Amino acid sequence: xxxxxxxxxxxxxxxxxxxxxxxxxxxxxxxxxxxxxxxxxxxxxxxxxxxxxxxxxxxxxxxxxxxxxxxxxxxxxxxxxxxxxxxxxxxxxxxxxxxxxxxxxxxxxxxxxxxxxxxxxxxxxxxxxxxxxxxxxxxxxxxxxxxxxxxxxxxxxxxxxxxxxxxxxxxxxxxxxxxxxxxxxxxxxxxxxxxxxxxxxxxxxxxxxxxxxxxxxxxxxxxxxxxxxxxxxxxxxxxxxxxxxxxxxx
Amino acid sequence: xxxxxxxxxxxxxxxxxxxxxxxxxxxxxxxxxxxxxxxxxxxxxxxxxxxxxxxxxxxxxxxxxxxxxxxxxxxxxxxxxxxxxxxxxxxxxxxxxxxxxxxxxxxxxxxxxxxxxxxxxxxxxxxxxxxxxxxxxxxxxxxxxxxxxxxxxxxxxxxxxxxxxxxxxxxxxxxxxxxxxxxxxxxxxxxxxxxxxxxxxxxxxxxxxxxxxxxxxxxxxxxxxxxxxxxxxxxxxxxxxxxxxxxxxxxxxxxxxxxxxxxxxxxxxxxxxxxxxxxxxxxxxxxxxxxxxxxxxxxxxxxxxxxxxxxxx
Ligand SMILES: Cc1cc2nc3c(=O)[nH]c(=O)nc-3n(C[C@H](O)[C@H](O)[C@H](O)COP(=O)(O)OP(=O)(O)OC[C@H]3O[C@@H](n4cnc5c(N)ncnc54)[C@H](O)[C@@H]3O)c2cc1C
Numbered sequence: 424x425x426x427x428x429x430x431x432x433x434x435x436x437x438x439x440x441x442x443x444x445x446x447x448x449x450x451x452x453x454x455x456x457x458x459x460x461x462x463x464x465x466x467x468x469x470x471x472x473x474x475x476x477x478x479x480x481x482x483x484x485x486x487x488x489x490x491x492x493x494x495x496x497x498x499x500x501x502x503x504x505x506x507x508x509x510x511x512x513x514x515x516x517x518x519x520x521x522x523x524x525x526x527x528x529x530x531x532x533x534x535x536x537x538x539x540x541x542x543x544x545x546x547x548x549x550x551x552x553x554x555x556x557x558x559x560x561x562x563x564x565x566x567x568x569x570x571x572x573x574x575x576x577x578x579x580x581x582x583x584x585x586x587x588x589x590x591x592x593x594x595x596x597x598x599x600x601x602x603x604x605x606x607x608x609x610x611x612x613x614x615x616x617x618x619x620x621x622x623x624x625x626x627x628x629x630x631x632x633x634x635x636x637x638x639x640x641x642x643x644x645x646x647x648x649x650x651x652x653x654x655x656x657x658x659x660x661x662x663x664x665x666x667x668x669x670x671x672x673x
Numbered sequence: 674x675x676x677x678x679x680x681x682x683x684x685x686x687x688x689x690x691x692x693x694x695x696x697x698x699x700x701x702x703x704x705x706x707x708x709x710x711x712x713x714x715x716x717x718x719x720x721x722x723x724x725x726x727x728x729x730x731x732x733x734x735x736x737x738x739x740x741x742x743x744x745x746x747x748x749x750x751x752x753x754x755x756x757x758x759x760x761x762x763x764x765x766x767x768x769x770x771x772x773x774x775x776x777x778x779x780x781x782x783x784x785x786x787x788x789x790x791x792x793x794x795x796x797x798x799x800x801x802x803x804x805x806x807x808x809x810x811x812x813x814x815x816x817x818x819x820x821x822x823x824x825x826x827x828x829x830x831x832x833x834x835x836x837x838x839x840x841x842x843x844x845x846x847x848x849x850x851x852x853x854x855x856x857x858x859x860x861x862x863x864x865x866x867x868x869x870x871x872x873x874x875x876x877x878x879x880x881x882x883x884x885x886x887x888x889x890x891x892x893x894x895x896x897x898x899x900x901x902x903x904x905x906x907x908x909x910x911x912x913x914x915x916x917x918x919x920x921x922x923x924x925x926x927x928x929x930x931x932x933x934x935x936x937x938x939x940x941x942x943x944x945x946x947x948x949x950x951x952x953x954x955x956x957x958x959x960x961x962x963x964x965x966x967x968x969x970x971x972x973x974x975x976x977x978x979x980x981x982x983x984x985x986x
Binding site for chain 1: 743744747765766767769770771772773774775776777778780781782783784785786795799800801802803804805806807808809810811812813847848849850851852853854855856857865869902905906911912913918919921926927937938944947948949950956961962963964965966967968969975978979982983
């Protein structure tokens with residue numbers, strides 16, 4: 424079975440994003456970019472399936488500018504066998520990405536797509552579910568445990584609002600990874616060297632015949648409302664007094 | 674304009690977030706219909722029909738809708754959606770699960786997790802863990818929206834008498850089935866709607882201390898318990914306690930962060946709280962930048978002292 428893992432290049436999670444001065448978009452120039460942490464977890468899950476003999480090939484796919492090649496090289500260094508870039512300079516919104524991945528999935532016929540549950544830039548949490556719909560496949564989102572059964576089902580434990588739900592989904596399916604699915608490995612130097620020789624193919628939305636123009640118009644980005652700064656209190660007595668008499672919350 | 678709001682419920686009652694989603698729907702304007710989908714949910718539908726401002730309650734029932742299965746719910750709403758200008762649901766684990774699926778079935782964009790209605794076609798949502806807000810306009814014929822419930826006030830009291838209209842429940846897509854459900858049993862208020870939240874982080878040091886120190890404080894305040902990702906990863910509490918970018922978003926009257934450093938990802942889930950208290954031994958911890966009241970010191974002494982200083986619940 425082939426496992427397809429979409430990976431996105433995003434602003435590193437340690438960096439606080441800021442709007443550009445003209446409010447047209449988020450300032451990214453000169454800042455560190457990394458693989459979306461949830462995609463690292465999805466990729467780790469795919470690699471472990473391969474190591475356990477349950478997957479034959481791991482294909483990493485990224486949709487974005489040429490710079491996403493870097494993210495794909497990281498995926499190859501971590502253990503993906505092959506990489507595919509769908510290159511576009513357009514601002515790709517979740518539905519467009521899902522359509523691109525759909526076209527790739529029709530070409531590649533994976534038995535499983537493992538995505539991150541959300542990308543930490545737009546925080547959309549949509550692409551995996553959209554892809555499942557386009558393929559007509561089952562979906563299991565927010566996975567914290569994954570087990571492939573001989574019956575051709577995947578048993579997926581999902582982190583939901585009140586606790587945990589375990590679903591049996593028929594394969595092929597789309598599964599989206601939550602934080603606690605695993606702890607991703609780091610790429611070793613020899614593997615980074617080896618990754619340079621692994622195949623990385625580039626396609627375009629036109630080649631896949633997918634329309635990717637944004638559906639939503641981004642009017643502006645702005646700073647969220649700021650909190651007024653607070654104070655340090657001397658002790659518990661002062662805290663309780665202020666909670667009672669100043670903010671009147673007790 | 675006619676809007677469809679999809680109600681979340683536990684088969685007994687609707688979730689409190691419905692009242693906030695309805696406020697967002699009213700800000701958009703137009704007639705509001707509410708869909709109650711499930712199995713044996715007449716009582717929920719009747720309760721919804723008594724809410725002010727609801728024009729019609731659509732009731733879809735079938736055993737395939739009992740578990741809130743995303744494939745079946747998306748297929749059902751797809752049948753109903755063409756009659757509406759907007760479809761809304763809470764940006765909960767459930768709404769985030771089925772709404773994007775619906776969007777792809779309808780071939781329309783989804784605006785997720787909105788915090789502001791600017792107009793009937795323009796909405797603002799946080800991106801980058803809430804460090805930035807983005808305002809989008811949608812020209813889609815049907816606008817799909819999930820609502821960050823804590824960003825909207827609950828619908829004010831009043832009474833309605835919306836008629837109940839049974840609708841076709843659709844068929845079982847048969848793509849997945851539930852094997853088990855393990856819900857955390859708690860007598861505390863629900864995290865997302867509690868008036869007071871007491872949250873603990875890695876600074877608590879162990880599951881035992883997390884509970885020994887924070888439960889008595891939460892008891893006195895009739896608070897919900899929350900946690901940072903680190904506290905969940907370390908097994909102090911289960912996943913449904915996590916507050917943050919990738920956990921729950923809360924905005925209580927009072928949020929008390931104990932032994933939490935205040936990473937951007939955590940702040941994303943609590944910085945809209947009305948009053949924030951932070952207890953941390955590190956005077957430079959970023960949590961103090963958002964705290965109204967900061968208490969610097971060892972939580973092992975400060976938390977019991979605070980608990981003792983509060984009047985009995
Ligand atoms: C993709 C991604 C998503 C994430 N999503 C979330 C999320 O949704 N929610 C979330 O919370 N995090 C999230 N995180 C993790 C986040 O980046 C931080 O690692 C996490 O919030 C840290 O938790 P903490 O504050 O409990 O631990 P730490 O950062 O280790 O802080 C512990 C604090 O306790 C204090 N302390 C220790 N001992 C004492 C004592 N005796 N008395 C008083 N104070 C003490 C320390 O001074 C320190 O400030 C995410 C990270 C990533 C990469």
